[in-house]
Amino acid sequence: MKYEAVIGMEVHVEINSKSKVFCACPTDFHAPPNTNVCPICLGMPGALPVLNRDMVDKSVAVGLALNCKISRWSKMDRKNYFYPDLAKNYQISQYDLPLCHGGSIEIEVDGETRRIGITRAHMEEDTARNTHTLGGGQSGIDFNRSGVPLLEIVTEPDIRSAAEAYAYLTALKQILQYLDVSDCNMEEGSLRAEANISIRPEGRAEFGVKTEVKNVASFSGVQKAIDYEIARQEKVLREGGVIVQETRGWDADRGITVSQRLKESAHDYRYFPEPDLPPIVVDESWENRIREGLPELPAPRKKRLESQYGLSAYDAHVITLSKPVADYYEAVVAAGADPKKASNWLMVELQALLSAAKLEIQACKIGPEALAALLKLIDTGLISGKIAKEVLVEMFDSGLPPDTIVRDKGLSQISDTGAIEAAVKQVIDASPEQVAQFKAGKDKVFGYFVGQVMKATRGKGNPQLINDILRRELEG
Numbered sequence: 001m002k003y004e005a006v007i008g009m010e011v012h013v014e015i016n017s018k019s020k021v022f023c024a025c026p027t028d029f030h031a032p033p034n035t036n037v038c039p040i041c042l043g044m045p046g047a048l049p050v051l052n053r054d055m056v057d058k059s060v061a062v063g064l065a066l067n068c069k070i071s072r073w074s075k076m077d078r079k080n081y082f083y084p085d086l087a088k089n090y091q092i093s094q095y096d097l098p099l100c101h102g103g104s105i106e107i108e109v110d111g112e113t114r115r116i117g118i119t120r121a122h123m124e125e126d127t128a129r130n131t132h133t134l135g136g137g138q139s140g141i142d143f144n145r146s147g148v149p150l151l152e153i154v155t156e157p158d159i160r161s162a163a164e165a166y167a168y169l170t171a172l173k174q175i176l177q178y179l180d181v182s183d184c185n186m187e188e189g190s191l192r193a194e195a196n197i198s199i200r201p202e203g204r205a206e207f208g209v210k211t212e213v214k215n216v217a218s219f220s221g222v223q224k225a226i227d228y229e230i231a232r233q234e235k236v237l238r239e240g241g242v243i244v245q246e247t248r249g250w251d252a253d254r255g256i257t258v259s260q261r262l263k264e265s266a267h268d269y270r271y272f273p274e275p276d277l278p279p280i281v282v283d284e285s286w287e288n289r290i291r292e293g294l295p296e297l298p299a300p301r302k303k304r305l306e307s308q309y310g311l312s313a314y315d316a317h318v319i320t321l322s323k324p325v326a327d328y329y330e331a332v333v334a335a336g337a338d339p340k341k342a343s344n345w346l347m348v349e350l351q352a353l354l355s356a357a358k359l360e361i362q363a364c365k366i367g368p369e370a371l372a373a374l375l376k377l378i379d380t381g382l383i384s385g386k387i388a389k390e391v392l393v394e395m396f397d398s399g400l401p402p403d404t405i406v407r408d409k410g411l412s413q414i415s416d417t418g419a420i421e422a423a424v425k426q427v428i429d430a431s432p433e434q435v436a437q438f439k440a441g442k443d444k445v446f447g448y449f450v451g452q453v454m455k456a457t458r459g460k461g462n463p464q465l466i467n468d469i470l471r472r473e474l475e476g
Helices: 053-065 162-179 219-238 284-292 298-309 313-320 323-334 339-357 368-379 385-398 402-408 417-429 432-439 443-456 463-475
Strands: 003-014 077-080 090-093 100-109 112-125 129-131 140-142 149-155 191-201 211-214 246-251 256-262
Touching (some): 003 162, 003 219, 053 100, 053 112, 053 149, 053 162, 053 284, 090 112, 100 162, 112 162, 162 219, 191 219, 211 219, 211 256, 298 313, 298 323, 298 339, 313 323, 313 339, 323 368, 368 385, 368 402, 385 402, 417 443, 432 443, 432 463, 443 463
Parallel strands (some): 211 246
Antiparallel strands (some): 003 149, 003 191, 077 090, 100 112, 112 149, 129 140, 246 256
């Protein structure tokens, strides 16, 4: 019997508001433990929460970007459970009336486009952070994270493989970063992904029993955890066992999922409306204001780059993966660079330097205008492409403009016809054996002559002139 995987994703995104969702405490991740706290986020009796409007604005923006319907009337609820990182013994969240619902996102896997339904995106507060590495068998709780604005995005069970889950997470993260609502830093917990996984015989409509996998620190880890869990569930069923609905953790060192606890049902949380907060009423004018402020999102921007600049689908995809990179690219073109050359130099030469230095493009010393200026030096024949690569490295290290580097290091390309003719004649005179081979029809030897002339001009000869003059002299 063949089995089919049925996967739904829950993604928790910390919204980058300056203050927490129900109080004025800052949200700085790097602050010393338990310094960004107050009676509200510490859950003191009688402390009254006040909803952060910036959180609502950014949540609505996410909902619109995910093609969700925005509820005209929604509310906050209490989700009751006990855990050390939850001081009140309940979390303020949303249950039956979420802010955003009924959306979708398109992903591409193996050249095919798939639509993944978005069930809901609802607001809630984050919990405190448990630390179990203090030594001596001690644990600690940092309440700086308690009350940080959190948006939970839940999909329909539309994902059918680990590769699709990876593509979904990548596309979602891209949208969130374009909206500038979160840094999506998984290492700092700004984005946390959980997979609900079940399997069923192919062709059967009923869902199997699902398990939820938590504690995954990367998208590649999510992919590995899903693959493992699918294989584990298949093995259990083939051996006549029963899948138990439970929460499992991902052990990256061992490459396995491990049972943590039985999964609670919704009724176990005893949801009821939060009595200390009024309903959230997002009218049409509020929604339209957010909609008008949305940036161009990755998918339409990709299509525009293809049509406006003649880029291939692959080039446009790579460039639009990051909004700062896409912004940089368009600034290079706006400064006068050829669109295709700009994409090549950005994706290959500059990206290699950034990767080696472990830098994002925002920290690059080469501004868009400077890269455009370098490409213009190639177009005008002042320097060759080979020399331009050397200049780019110097620009990356020093931040100096390209014309200054070319002038100070004497890197200008030799485009004087007389000088190149002299070098060509000198090389031909010194290479009678190669000349005979060329005249005998061995055209490959032409590369030898090009290399020797470039060597004679110390790499500064204009390649096109060298080729033209060599052909004329050798074929004449």
